[in-house]
Amino acid sequence: MILGKIDNLNMKIYLIGVGGVGGFYGGLLAESGADVTLVSRGESFVAIRKSGLVLNCSDGERRVFPVKVIEHVSEIIDPDLIILAVKSYNLEEVSRGLERVINDDTIVITIQNGLENDMVVSRHIHCQVLPGLVLVAASKTAPNKVNQRGSQRKLVFGARSGEITTKMREVESVLKSAGIDAHVSESITxxxxxxxxxxxxxxxxxxxxxxxxxxxxxxxxxxxxxxxxxxxxxxxxxxxxxxxxxxxxxxxxxxxxxxxxxxxxxxxxxxxxxxxxxxxxxxxxxxxxxxxxxxxxxxxxxxxxxxxxxxx
Structure with missing residues (x-):
């Protein structure tokens, strides 16, 4: 069941974890003009801040510059959407840091491999956490470079209850506008x-x-x-x-x-x-x-x- 009417796509997005998948989807969002900030550390943070992202995609190479990037979760301000693209073994640490920067209306989407990642995050934060999955062949080849192979760019997410809200549809629309094959599912499990x-x-x-x-x-x-x-x-x-x-x-x-x-x-x-x-x-x-x-x-x-x- 879909609740409400879509009327606001001005969404403040943070994507945490700039590996292959995070770098690719983050680059697509930045290129589309979405208000997205990447959260990365070390060499990746320095390279992205200086030179943006280079996406070597199946349909050609493009450079995305500038790209907003911060180094610490503590720098997140008033997030509408947080996409967690870190590895599953980093979820506990990242989630503990998120509790101080989210608000009641924030949506968090987990896109790691596995079955229980949203449950791990939900133990530490009080906002809505939605499990998600991606189907894309993307790998990080340098601190700010990503290779993507094949045609798949899928990101599926949803509530385990099956409910679909207006905000979820807004998230879906923003992701689709960036060229991501995004879908809200009523049967995410x-x-x-x-x-x-x-x-x-x-x-x-x-x-x-x-x-x-x-x-x-x-x-x-x-x-x-x-x-x-x-x-x-x-x-x-x-x-x-x-x-x-x-x-x-x-x-x-x-x-x-x-x-x-x-x-x-x-x-x-x-x-x-x-x-x-x-x-x-x-x-x-x-x-x-x-x-x-x-x-x-x-x-x-x-x-x-x-x-x-x-x-x-």
């Missing part, structure tokens, strides 16, 4: 699970292959891992009460087969660059949910332990 199926199986196959998705799906061993993890995730989702379409397995696999074959999962990129990973928000969550329902997930569990060992 279902959408999160569908994305989770895609991401977890995609990440698992690329980690086993230690290469991009095209190589992984052409290797019988990693393809089997992909399919096994996908089946396990569907089983656990059903345990959670999610009603998947009958062809969800085939649709998810086709999505991976149709994806840019040179794309690596962000999990693999983090492993290869010896960075902290989002394994707890991905494999860790599925393992814990499987334990709750006493469901076997041997392949997912083995990959989970392998990644923890790599990290250790």
């Amino acid at each position: 279902q959408e999160l699970w569908k994305k989770f199926l895609f991401v977890l199986s995609f990440a698992s196959a690329t980690v086993v292959q230690m290469g991009p998705i095209g190589e992984a799906l052409n290797n019988p061993q990693s393809l089997k891992v992909y399919k096994d993890v996908l089946r396990e995730t569907i089983t656990v989702g059903k345990g959670e009460g999610i009603e998947f379409e009958p062809d969800i397995f085939d649709v998810t696999l086709k999505g991976a087969l149709d994806f840019d074959p040179l794309t690596k999962s962000s999990l693999l990129v983090d492993i290869q660059n010896h960075r902290q990973t989002e394994v707890e928000a991905l494999h860790g969550v599925l393992v814990r949910l499987a334990e709750r329902y006493n469901l076997p997930v041997p392949v997912t569990y083995s990959i989970y332990k392998r990644i923890l060992k790599l990290r250790g």
